Amino acid sequence: MPRVLLVPAVVAGGFFLLPLVGLCLRAPWSDIAAHVAGPEIRAALFLSLRCSLSAALISVVLGLPLAVWLASGASRLHAVVRVLVTLPMVLPPVVGGVAMLLAYGRNGIVGAPLDKWLGLALPFTSQGVIVAETYVAMPFFVLTVEGGLRSLDPRFGDAAATLGAGPWRVFRTITVPMIAPSLRAGLLVAWARALGEFGATITFAGNLAGKTRTMPLAVYVALETAPDAAIVLSLLLVVTAGSVLILLRRQWFPAR
Amino acid sequence: MSLRADIELRRGGTELHVDLDVAAGETVALVGPNGAGKTSCLLAIAGLLRIDRGRISLGDRLLDDGETFVPPEARAVGVVFQEHLLFPHLSVLRNVAYGLRTPGLSRQAAHSTAVSWLARVGIAEEYHDKRPGTLSGGQAQRVALARALAMSPALLLLDEPLAAVDASARLELRHELRSHLATFAGPRIVVAHDIADALALADRIVVLENGSVVQTGTTDELVRCPRSRYVADLVGWNSFAGTCRGGIVDTGAAQLKVASPIEGDVLVTVHPRAVSLFPERPAGSPRNVWAATVVRLEPLADRVRVQLTGVLPLVAEVTRAAVEDLGLAEGSKVWVAMKATEMSVTAR
Numbered sequence: 001m002p003r004v005l006l007v008p009a010v011v012a013g014g015f016f017l018l019p020l021v022g023l024c025l026r027a028p029w030s031d032i033a034a035h036v037a038g039p040e041i042r043a044a045l046f047l048s049l050r051c052s053l054s055a056a057l058i059s060v061v062l063g064l065p066l067a068v069w070l071a072s073g074a075s076r077l078h079a080v081v082r083v084l085v086t087l088p089m090v091l092p093p094v095v096g097g098v099a100m101l102l103a104y105g106r107n108g109i110v111g112a113p114l115d116k117w118l119g120l121a122l123p124f125t126s127q128g129v130i131v132a133e134t135y136v137a138m139p140f141f142v143l144t145v146e147g148g149l150r151s152l153d154p155r156f157g158d159a160a161a162t163l164g165a166g167p168w169r170v171f172r173t174i175t176v177p178m179i180a181p182s183l184r185a186g187l188l189v190a191w192a193r194a195l196g197e198f199g200a201t202i203t204f205a206g207n208l209a210g211k212t213r214t215m216p217l218a219v220y221v222a223l224e225t226a227p228d229a230a231i232v233l234s235l236l237l238v239v240t241a242g243s244v245l246i247l248l249r250r251q252w253f254p255a256r
Numbered sequence: 257m258s259l260r261a262d263i264e265l266r267r268g269g270t271e272l273h274v275d276l277d278v279a280a281g282e283t284v285a286l287v288g289p290n291g292a293g294k295t296s297c298l299l300a301i302a303g304l305l306r307i308d309r310g311r312i313s314l315g316d317r318l319l320d321d322g323e324t325f326v327p328p329e330a331r332a333v334g335v336v337f338q339e340h341l342l343f344p345h346l347s348v349l350r351n352v353a354y355g356l357r358t359p360g361l362s363r364q365a366a367h368s369t370a371v372s373w374l375a376r377v378g379i380a381e382e383y384h385d386k387r388p389g390t391l392s393g394g395q396a397q398r399v400a401l402a403r404a405l406a407m408s409p410a411l412l413l414l415d416e417p418l419a420a421v422d423a424s425a426r427l428e429l430r431h432e433l434r435s436h437l438a439t440f441a442g443p444r445i446v447v448a449h450d451i452a453d454a455l456a457l458a459d460r461i462v463v464l465e466n467g468s469v470v471q472t473g474t475t476d477e478l479v480r481c482p483r484s485r486y487v488a489d490l491v492g493w494n495s496f497a498g499t500c501r502g503g504i505v506d507t508g509a510a511q512l513k514v515a516s517p518i519e520g521d522v523l524v525t526v527h528p529r530a531v532s533l534f535p536e537r538p539a540g541s542p543r544n545v546w547a548a549t550v551v552r553l554e555p556l557a558d559r560v561r562v563q564l565t566g567v568l569p570l571v572a573e574v575t576r577a578a579v580e581d582l583g584l585a586e587g588s589k590v591w592v593a594m595k596a597t598e599m600s601v602t603a604r
Contacts, residue, residue, distance in 0.1 A: 153341075155337065155341055156341055156343060158299075158302075158304045158328070158337075158341075159335070159337055159341040159343075160343070160354065161303075161304065161327070161328040161329045162302050162303075162304070162328050162329075162331075162333055162334070162335040162404075163329075163354050163355030163403065163404075163407060164329050164330075164332075164355050164358055164407060165329055165354070166327075166329050173354075174343060177345045178343075178344070178345055180345075
C-alpha cells in the first residue's frame with residue numbers, strides 16, 4: 001500500500017469509529033439497565049426484530065424468483081423491471097412511503113378494494129410495517145442474488161440437464177446451493193436495511209407505540225423527550241446489528 | 257442404435273451445417289480449428305442448443321427437427337464437458353450418483369452404482385467424500401466420465417476430454433479412455449483439439465472448418481491424403497496454396513512443378529518424407545529444387561524432422577544416418593528437392 005493513502009484511510013476509519021465512541025461516552029451507563037428494562041423499549045425492540053425478520057423472509061420468498069427472472073435475460077422488459085426494483089434503493093424512503101399509501105392505503109388503488117372486500121387494512125398496523133420494510137429491503141436482496149446468478153456458469157445447469165435433471169431439480173440442487181454465498185449476503189443486507197428502516201415506516205405505518213413504533217422510530221421520539229433513552233436505544237441497535245454481523249461473519253463469509 | 261444428425265444452425269456470426277452419422281460402437285472424432293463449430297455440434301446433439309433446421313435422431317427416436325424438440329433431460333445423452341463441470345458443492349460420489357436419482361431408483365441403489373463406476377474408472381475410495389475441487393485434472397476427468405456413463409446413456413459425447421489434463425498424465429489417460437470407450441455400446445463422439453487424441457481414440461475423423469465438414473475419413477485416409485491446409489498441418493504435412501496452370505503451381509513465393517492436370521486454385525501437399533536433402537545442388541529430373549537453411553531438428557523415433565526456411569517453409573523427415581552424413585545442425589545450408597510426382601494437388 002502506497003504511504004500517501006495511509007492518512008486518508010486513517011481519517012476514513014476514524015470517521016466511522018468516532019460516532020460509536022460518542023455513543024459510548026455519552027451513554028448513561030449507571031441506569032442503563034432501567035432503560036432497557038422499560039416496557040416501551042422492550043416492545044420496540046421485539047417489534048423491530050419481528051418485522052425486520054418477516055421482511056427479510058418475504059424478500060427471499062418473492063425476491064429469489066424475481067432475481068432468477070432478472071438474471072435470465074437482457075430484454076427491454078428486464079431493464080425496466082430492474083429500474084423499478086432499484087428505485088426504492090435510491091428514493092428517499094419517505095417518498096416510498098407516500099407512494100405506498102397511494103397504492104396500499106385505505107383509499108389506495110389496491111388498498112381500497114382490499115379494505116372493502118377483505119376488511120384488510122395495512123396502514124397503521126404491524127403488517128404495514130412489514131410491507132414498508134419489505135419495500136425498502138427487498139431490492140438489496142434481489143440485486144445481490146441477481147449478481148450471484150449472473151456469475152454462475154450456466155454450463156453447470158446444462159451438465160445437470162444432461163444427467164436427467166429437469167429445470168426445477170436443476171434450480172433446487174445446482175442453482176440454489178451454488179449461489180448460497182450471494183443468498184446469505186443478500187439476506188443479511190436486506191435484514192439490516194429492514195431493521196434500520198425509518199422513513200417509509202413512519203409515513204406508511206405511522207408511529208403508534210407498541211404497534212408500529214420500531215426501534216428507529218423510538219430513537220427519534222426519545223431524542224425529543226428523553227435524550228438519555230435515545231442514546232440507550234441507539235446503543236441497543238448497534239449491539240444487535242453488530243453482534244449479528246460478527247456472529248454470521250465467520251459462518252457465512254469464511255476467511256479466504 | 258445409431259445417431260443420425262443433420263444439423264443446421266446459426267450461432268453468433270457463424271453458420272453451422274453438418275451432416276454426421278455415427279454407428280453404434282463407433283467412435284467419431286470431430287476436429288477443426290477454434291470456432292469451427294465442434295462444440296456447437298455436441299451441444300445440439302445433447303439438446304443444449306436447438307437447431308434451426310435439419311434432423312437429429314437416435315435409432316428411431318426423433319430428438320430434434322427444428323420443431324419437435326426433446327429436452328436434454330429426456331435424451332439420455334451422456335456428456336463429458338470440456339472443463340468436466342463437476343458440481344463443486346457435491347462430493348465426488350454424489351456427483352456420480354446425480355444422474356441416478358431418477359424416480360424408481362432408491363438412494364441406496366444409486367449410491368452403490370456410483371461406487372462401482374468410480375471403481376471402474378480407478379478412483380480410490382478415499383476420494384469419494386472429497387469435493388471435486390481437490391482432484392487433479394486426470395482424476396476429475398475420470399469422475400466426469402464415470403458420471404456420464406453411470407446413467408447408462410444411449411450416446412456418449414466428449415468435449416475435449418483430455419484438454420484439462422496435464423501432459424504427463426495425458427498418455428496414460430488417453431489409453432484408459434480408449435478402453436472405456438470400447439466397452440460403451442452406443443455411438444461415441446469425441447471433440448478433439450489435439451490430433452493425437454483424435455488419432456488414438458477414433459475410428460473415423462470428421463474435420464470441421466467454418467461450420468461445415470471439409471473431410472471425413474479413417475485416420476489412414478486423412479494422413480495419406482489431407483484435403484485442406486488445416487488437415488495437412490494437423491497431420492504434419494507440408495502444404496502450399498496457389499494457382500495451378502499447365503502443371504506449374506504459383507504460390508506467390510515460388511513456382512512448383514506438379515504432375516497434375518488441375519487448373520485454378522489448388523492446395524499442394526507434400527509428405528515430409530518426400531522432401532529430399534542434398535549437400536550440393538542436385539542435377540536432372542523434373543524436380544523442385546531450392547536452397548534452404550535448417551531451423552530446427554526434432555528427433556522422431558528412428559527419424560528426424562528437419563524444419564527449414566528458404567523460398568517456402570518446409571518440414572523434411574529423414575533418417576538419423578542422413579542427418580549425420582549431411583552434418584545437419586541448426587543453421588546448416590542444404591539443398592531441398594521434391595519430385596513433381598510426390599506433390600499431391602487438390603482443387604480448392
